[in-house]
Amino acid sequence: MSTTNTAPDPEALVALLDVIDNYPGAAALRARSIELLAAPPGAVIVDVGCGAGRAVAEMAEQGWDGLGIDLDEHMLTIARRRWPHCRFEKADAAELPLADHSVQGYRAEKVFHDIADPTAALTEAHRVLTPGGRIVLIGQDCSLVKSSVGIRFVGRGQVAGSGLGGVPRASSVESAWWCVELPC
Template identity: 85%
Template sequence: MSTTNTSTDTDTDTDTGALVALLDLIDNYPGAVALRARSIELLAAPPGPVIVDVGCGAGRAVAELTEQGWDALGIDLDEQMITIARRRRPDGRFEKADAAELPLADHSVHGYRAEKVFHDLADPTAALTEAHRVLTPGGCIVLLGQDWDGFFIDSDHPALTRTIVHARADTVAAPRAARRYRNLLLGTGFTDVQVEVHTGVFTDQTLLPMLTGIAHAAAAAGAITPGQAAAWIGDQARRGQTGRGFVAIPLFVAHADRR
């Protein structure tokens, strides 16, 4: 596998590179490390069986699963993400596929994990039906993600902040999928569904790229003006620089059994 930088000047490559950089930043945060460990613990499978990580991105969770003794397979629909994952983790297994059409036989995996994925799926039910198909009886599914209406951001302009958060949420395929995890799992045949909530709190500049992104998305959607976006981003940057920022993001972790 080539170790050269595969980025080009296309918009798609730039967007993917920015996303990977942001995910790397967040994934190294102590709370994120602990949450991945918790998700692996909830899979409750002994080392050895196949675990599929759907929406694997750059492959960090796949590497951690493999290190702990599982036969981990990373799946992502984004070919550039798969390329990055293979370059970073040449010993890992990665395949390009749709969450609703997994390249796996019936009852062939013992664990299914998906992190920050279901909000991007137009039909989460189809993906969970597919998860139910590939999981062996007794297998476990673990879903992690945030509700895109549920970002709590301190600001001197709360009405503007609400507008920005909701406008960004409206650009997502299924922005409220995380609050629906329990009912989605029950509706597709899973049992013993449990949901945990883990809240990440950020007071520095860690999430400034994300805050910048949601403000720009709100402006692009016409919900706010570019000037309002710039002023809001400037306020959040100043808060972060002085340790006076406050962003809280509840992350929902749902796990269930396949009977």
């Protein structure tokens, strides 16, 4: 993802992510992000910055064809070990190994702020999405991403009670989401 941050200890990061992923607010946010994709059963959904792969596995459990993308080979190894029935590939958010208009949904959770060129990543999302496909960005400051690729924002909000530990937060990066839709 051309990130600006790298974890000094990947095992410690995975352990922390596991704790956070099990908070009720985190589970609700993942569920809401998948719901916002509004994709039909069997649709291909790409999860950029998939980390250890929990969201990809949850999408597969619900009948979608999830594909996890990450630059960190260590995280991908963990994801493949934990979720062997799911697909995971190493790739940069600005250079996805996908054909034009080949996915119905694009999801990124807490990763766009770490991408060196978020506009390039969003342009790439536009390339791989089918017309009418949706992009759901979670925990992002979407002012980082200029809407120069012909998208329209269709929603934004917060999941109640999704602050860390289930404690509601008035302005929480953990709970913010944005949903965008491509023109037909």
